[in-house]
Amino acid sequence: MEIERDLRELWKQMAEAAQAEGQQMVLRVCVLNLLVYAPGQRSTGEISKIMAEVTTEHPSRGIVMLPKPEAPSSVVHAWVTAQCHVSVGGRKQVCCEQIVVTAEGEGIFQLPSIVRSLLVSDLPVVLWWRDIPALGNRLFKELVETSDRVIIDSARLPDPEEGLIELAAFIQREFPWAAFSDLNWSRLTPWRVAVAGLFDAPDRLSCLNRLNLVEIQCDSSSMDSVSSQALLIIGWLASRLKWHPVSRPRWTERHIYQMELAAPNRTILIRVKTSPAINPGRADLRSLKLIAESDPPAQFVVIGRDGSSHHSYLQTYIEFGGTPIAGKITCLNKESETRLLSQELEILGHDTVYEQVLEFLAELLNPRI
Amino acid sequence: MKATLSENPLREGLRLQRVAEPCAVVIFGASGDLTKRKLVPALYSLAQQNLLGEGFSIVGAARTPMAHDTFRAAMRNAVNQFYEGGPVDPTLWENFAAGLFYLPMDYKNQENYHMLAGLLAQIDRERGTCGNRLFYLSTPPSLYTDIIQMLGATGLNRSNPGSWVRIIIEKPIGYDLESARALNREVLKVFTEDQVYRIDHYLGKETVQNIMVLRFANGIFEPLWNRRYIDHIQITAAETIGVENRGGYYEQAGALRDMIQNHMLQLLALVAMEPPISLKANDVRDEKTKVLRAVRPIPTDPEHLIQEVNKVAVRGQYGEGSVGGQRVKGYRQEENVNPESNTETYAAVKFLIDNWRWAEVPFYVRAGKRLPKRVTEIAIQFRQVPHLLFKNTAEGPLEPNTLILRIQPDEGISLKFEAKLPGQAIHIRPVNMDFQYGTSFGKKSPEAYERLLLDAMLGDSTLFARGDMVEVSWQLVMPILKAWQQTTPQFPNYEAGTWGPKEADELIQKDGRRWRRL
Numbered sequence: 060m061e062i063e064r065d066l067r068e069l070w071k072q073m074a075e076a077a078q079a080e081g082q083q084m085v086l087r088v089c090v091l092n093l094l095v096y097a098p099g100q101r102s103t104g105e106i107s108k109i110m111a112e113v114t115t116e117h118p119s120r121g122i123v124m125l126p127k128p129e130a131p132s133s134v135v136h137a138w139v140t141a142q143c144h145v146s147v148g149g150r151k152q153v154c155c156e157q158i159v160v161t162a163e164g165e166g167i168f169q170l171p172s173i174v175r176s177l178l179v180s181d182l183p184v185v186l187w188w189r190d191i192p193a194l195g196n197r198l199f200k201e202l203v204e205t206s207d208r209v210i211i212d213s214a215r216l217p218d219p220e221e222g223l224i225e226l227a228a229f230i231q232r233e234f235p236w237a238a239f240s241d242l243n244w245s246r247l248t249p250w251r252v253a254v255a256g257l258f259d260a261p262d263r264l265s266c267l268n269r270l271n272l273v274e275i276q277c278d279s280s281s282m283d284s285v286s287s288q289a290l291l292i293i294g295w296l297a298s299r300l301k302w303h304p305v306s307r308p309r310w311t312e313r314h315i316y317q318m319e320l321a322a323p324n325r326t327i328l329i330r331v332k333t334s335p336a337i338n339p340g341r342a343d344l345r346s347l348k349l350i351a352e353s354d355p356p357a358q359f360v361v362i363g364r365d366g367s368s369h370h371s372y373l374q375t376y377i378e379f380g381g382t383p384i385a386g387k388i389t390c391l392n393k394e395s396e397t398r399l400l401s402q403e404l405e406i407l408g409h410d411t412v413y414e415q416v417l418e419f420l421a422e423l424l425n426p427r428i
Numbered sequence: 429m430k431a432t433l434s435e436n437p438l439r440e441g442l443r444l445q446r447v448a449e450p451c452a453v454v455i456f457g458a459s460g461d462l463t464k465r466k467l468v469p470a471l472y473s474l475a476q477q478n479l480l481g482e483g484f485s486i487v488g489a490a491r492t493p494m495a496h497d498t499f500r501a502a503m504r505n506a507v508n509q510f511y512e513g514g515p516v517d518p519t520l521w522e523n524f525a526a527g528l529f530y531l532p533m534d535y536k537n538q539e540n541y542h543m544l545a546g547l548l549a550q551i552d553r554e555r556g557t558c559g560n561r562l563f564y565l566s567t568p569p570s571l572y573t574d575i576i577q578m579l580g581a582t583g584l585n586r587s588n589p590g591s592w593v594r595i596i597i598e599k600p601i602g603y604d605l606e607s608a609r610a611l612n613r614e615v616l617k618v619f620t621e622d623q624v625y626r627i628d629h630y631l632g633k634e635t636v637q638n639i640m641v642l643r644f645a646n647g648i649f650e651p652l653w654n655r656r657y658i659d660h661i662q663i664t665a666a667e668t669i670g671v672e673n674r675g676g677y678y679e680q681a682g683a684l685r686d687m688i689q690n691h692m693l694q695l696l697a698l699v700a701m702e703p704p705i706s707l708k709a710n711d712v713r714d715e716k717t718k719v720l721r722a723v724r725p726i727p728t729d730p731e732h733l734i735q736e737v738n739k740v741a742v743r744g745q746y747g748e749g750s751v752g753g754q755r756v757k758g759y760r761q762e763e764n765v766n767p768e769s770n771t772e773t774y775a776a777v778k779f780l781i782d783n784w785r786w787a788e789v790p791f792y793v794r795a796g797k798r799l800p801k802r803v804t805e806i807a808i809q810f811r812q813v814p815h816l817l818f819k820n821t822a823e824g825p826l827e828p829n830t831l832i833l834r835i836q837p838d839e840g841i842s843l844k845f846e847a848k849l850p851g852q853a854i855h856i857r858p859v860n861m862d863f864q865y866g867t868s869f870g871k872k873s874p875e876a877y878e879r880l881l882l883d884a885m886l887g888d889s890t891l892f893a894r895g896d897m898v899e900v901s902w903q904l905v906m907p908i909l910k911a912w913q914q915t916t917p918q919f920p921n922y923e924a925g926t927w928g929p930k931e932a933d934e935l936i937q938k939d940g941r942r943w944r945r946l
Contacts, residue, residue: 090868118868248443249478255438256482259449260558261590264436299437372519375482377556385555388523389478402443412441 062177065139066156073141073154088118088153091404092178094202095123096170097189103159107140112397114155115144117404120179121157124170126198130163135173137161171201183207183407187400191215192222194229203234210403212242212396219287220424227421230414238409242399243287244416249391250344250361251295253373256387257349257359263379266359267300269351272328276345279333285316288344289331293318294416294423296349302327304423318423355380366390448474448885450481451560451592452551454544456575457567458488458499458530462598464506467566470877472507472516475524479882483555485527487547491534499530512875527555535567536574541582548584559591562884566598573614580618596625596884599690600681601893604909605902612895621895625884630691631891632876632883634865635839639698639806640712642833642841649831650703652810653785659828660790662807662944663695665835666799668751670924671773675764683775684743684905684912687795693720693901694893695835696791699806700781709890713897720900724780726907737911744774744929746798747920756798756924770917773797776932777908778939792936794943798924803946804835818856827858830944839873840864 070087093113097106103123110121121142143154158177162170178184186206192215193199203209216222230239258264273296277289285308296302297320305326308318316331336343349359357379364372369392376386392398439447453471455463474480488499504525508515516524531547533540551557563579565572576595579585587593597615602608615624630636643649652658665687671678678686697716704711727736747758760767774796780788810829818826830844842862849855865873883891893901921929927943936943 088868116869251438252442252447252478255436255442256447256478258436258438259447259481260556262558263556267437296438299440366519370517377482385483385526387480387482387484388520390476390517390520406443410441 062137062139062158066158069139069141069156070154073143086153087155089120089155089179089182090117091119091182092184093117093119093121093404094174094184094186094206095121095189096126096186096199096202097123098126098128099190100125107142107157109397109400110157111142111144113401113404114142115153116401118153118155119185119404120177120182121155122174122177123157123159124174125159125161126167126170127161127163128167132163133165134163135160135166135169137173167198170198171205174202175205178205185210185404185407191217192226194225200233203237206237208238208240208403208407209234210240210242210400213287213291214243214246216287219284219290223287223290223417223420224424227417230417231421238407239413240403240406240410241291241413242396242403244291244410244413245399245402247288247291247295247344248402249373249389250292250347253361253375253387253389254296254347254349254359257361257375257377263357263359263377266351266357266379268322268324269353269357270300270327270349271325271352272348272350273330274346274348274350275329275331276347277331277333278336278343278345279314285331285333286343289316289333290420290424291416292344292347293329293331294420295412297423298412298415298419304419307426308423360386364388446882446886447479448481448484448882449560450483450555450557451562451885452485452487452548452555452557453562453564453881453885454487454489454548455564455566456489456533456535456571457565459490459492459494460566462566463488464503465510466875466877467564467881468503469507469511470875470881472511472521472524473513473875473878474882476513476517476520480885481557483527483551483557485529485551485555485557487544487551488528488530489533489544490530491532493532494530496528496530500525500528503528527551535571535578538578538581541578541584545582545584559588561587561593562881563593563595564598565596569598569600569603569611572597572611576614576618585618585623592623592887593619594623594625594884594887595619596627596881596892598627600685601626601690601898602902603680603685605899605906608898608902612899616895622889624895625880625889626893626895626898627880628690628694628891628893629876629880630835631694631893632878632880633835633839634873634879635833635835636695636698637891638841639695639833643699644703653808655785655787655789657810658789659809659811660792660939660941661696661699661809663692663699663791663793663805664807664944664946665692665795665804666801666927666946667797668799668802670746670756670759670798671762671765673763675762678773679765679769679771682743682771683773683795683797684777684908688775688777688793689901689905690893690898692793692795693904695806696720696723696779696793697897699808699833700786700791702785707890709888709892710894712890713894717894717897717900719781719783720897720904722781722783722786723904724782725904728907728910733907734911734915737908740778740935741908741911742774742776742929742931742935743772743912743917744796744922744932745769745771745917745919746773746796746922746924749798749924749926751798751800751925758920758924759798760920770919772912772917772919774799774922774928774932775908776928776935777905778935779904790939790941792941792943794928794932796928799927800925801946802837805946806833806835807831807944808833809941818854826856838864838866840866 137160140157141154184206185208186202187210192211277286302320302322305319305321311317314333318329320327346362351357360376362374366372371391373389377384602611701715701719704715745759759773776794779791808831832842834840840863842860844858844860846856847859
């Protein structure tokens with residue numbers, strides 16, 4: 060096949076060039092196949108930059124698909140390049156292959172078969188779908204079938220409530236074997252760690268069984284929708300703490316989205332206060348307050364704080380029986396898409412907690428409740 | 429009621445699972461080098477990675493009078509200087525420093541321990557550390573017993589229900605078998621064995637932990653991992669540096685005590701042990717101890733002791749020479765070193781393990797200072813093929829297959845095997861199949877102290893030495909120490925920048941083998 064021949068030629072040229080110029084030895088490394096589906100790209104520049112960063116931590120064969128379905132013609136082009144970096148310790152030049160495939164019009168439906176022919180044998184296949192998750196789309200399904208792990212971003216869902224229900228159904232019914240990751244869920248990892256940390260001490264752990272009020276503040280990209288981050292964090296708390304939906308969530312005021320959940324001995328009121336997003340297109344969590352009003356009253360709070368352009372902070376504090384207890388500040392690197400992707404590539408198995416969250420949200424948001 | 433992190437349902441499925449419970453770390457010897465170079469930078473790094481519990485606190489204790497704020501400022505400078513992640517983040521530091529305290533202490537004064545108890549109780553109240561304490565002995569070893577006894581006398585060794593108290597003891601654990609036993613006895617009068625964490629920072633290295641993964645997570649190695657296929661094993665820890673500013677300590681220690689009795693025997697145990705029944709700390713440590721017990725002891729009959737030791741052990745001391753193109757002085761010319769010192773800076777020992785797996789497979793172990801290269805590795809040399817089919821080629825003897833586990837630098841694993849050169853004739857060349865951590869995983873490994881401190885806070889003692897293991901290790905080297913004490917060596921016997929004394933080459937050559945050229 061032409062691409063394989065081009066790849067062999069590429070490696071030969073690179074090795075010869077390095078030898079001739081007395082440079083560091085070139086080492087071809089590949090630990091996984093990374094399929095990237097990225098429509099709407101004017102050039103490969105942005106994706107190549109992301110791939111260059113990702114492959115420093117996860118040397119992989121990158122197969123970048125740049126589809127233009129609206130094009131009138133049906134043409135497919137492919138070419139190969141190498142992504143190189145100096146290894147940790149600086150002794151070797153580590154290089155990974157990148158194959159770019161552009162497909163126009165009906166040509167996009169050839170992408171799955173092209174991809175299948177280019178996979179490095181016996182290595183995991185990860186699909187990064189850098190678009191609105193198109194669950195009914197034939198191309199998406201075919202690529203999911205080829206992959207061991209699928210990475211999407213629920214922040215891209217135009218209607219988070221509807222989108223998460225569909226996503227849950229899709230994973231459960233059509234691809235229960237595929238491991239799904241959600242970059243938006245990864246953005247919540249530091250929040251979840253911070254919340255969990257508040258209950259590590261034995262005396263505070265028991266407060267989990269007394270919580271009766273949860274207040275969430277988050278940005279919202281539009282006035283009448285709740286962010287998928289808020290829904291995911293509610294789903295996480297509920298699925299971990301065995302809370303069950305009582306009624307469907309509703310907007311009680313213009314910016315207040317509210318619901319009631321049930322635990323064996325009490326009802327938990329969840330109140331989400333939304334405000335217009337500071338960064339257009341982003342709908343991030345701002346604060347989370349977990350309250351147990353019964354005696355002794357306790358409050359567990361996590362607040363996002365701005366830092367520099369590179370990082371922000373999460374601050375926690377606890378008030379227990381009226382006494383404040385020293386909290387913690389955690390430094391968060393601003394989670395770029397590249398960073399999040401890189402973190403996702405560290406795991407290959409199912410994220411069962413995420414799957415349970417989706418299952419809970421499907422039940423909560425089900426219009427039949 | 430005792431709760432653990434695993435009982436927190438919100439922890440389930442979190443990718444960052446190894447997070448310590450709220451606790452206070454008390455560092456005895458807090459004005460020393462280890463605290464500023466390793467301990468506090470490691471703890472700050474853990475805080476930066478969000479791996480410490482809420483309200484995490486450090487109490488530095490030392491003789492030097494100092495206020496809390498002075499200690500905080502000194503630690504900030506130390507972290508700025510020694511933390512690999514660069515200068516501190518001011519906001520994060522402010523939060524971290526709020527949990528830093530200092531207590532000037534006379535280690536032999538019981539009243540000072542009551543003050544420490546008071547400070548810890550106050551930290552529990554104000555910072556929610558729940559009575560969890562980790563004591564770290566980073567003082568000169570001569571103070572260990574005093575501190576341990578005082579902790580016992582003031583009840584600081586005991587925990588309240590639901591909380592824990594642990595103690596980390598820095599090496600050296602004893603100066604010889606007798607002193608190690610005495611220290612263990614004193615420690616166990618006050619603490620139970622499961623409270624005690626004897627640190628060996630070698631075991632915190634990622635590649636050392638990978639030895640178990642390589643052996644027991646792969647199907648292809650373990651069937652070959654025995655006397656039937658392995659000819660011998662070489663374990664090398666070579667340093668290019670001399671004694672630096674540790675002349676005073678090193679004069680009392682030497683290479684055998686400093687490296688072989690602890691680090692090297694730990695590596696040997698990891699390579700040679702049987703598969704543990706689980707990854708629980710004591711299951712792993714049982715197997716390590718078992719294999720060390722199977723190491724053939726050197727006969728200690730006083731009449732033949734020196735002769736027996738000379739059969740299996742060699743010592744050396746560097747004289748002046750050149751390392752990496754730099755002229756360096758000899759050991760006896762180093763600062764705080766006796767100009768007539770007979771302390772060894774090089775030791776090579778041949779160990780045999782008397783069990784079914786390893787009968788008559790020698791383990792050659794060497795460690796030395798001022799050698800040409802800094803390298804720590806374990807080389808497993810396989811037996812030659814039973815029939816030399818290619819003996820008539822022009823290549824000379826075939827190289828045996830060797831599996832190399834590189835601990836530092838360039839951490840990784842490589843397998844050497846023979847391959848045919850392209851062409852009409854049969855020309856055979858050894859080639860290396862190489863795996864390097866740095867190229868396959870772009871992620872930096874955590875510092876050994878970070879890993880070990882976190883393990884101790886989590887109550888995981890797998891990577892720490894148990895008392896019986898330490899004593900068995902001392903037992904193995906005691907005959908060598910005794911024999912060397914009885915004879916006067918001809919030192920210096922190797923030039924700095926060479927691979928040790930010629931007697932070390934002879935030690936292995938008389939078995940028809942040679943040290944790997946590194």
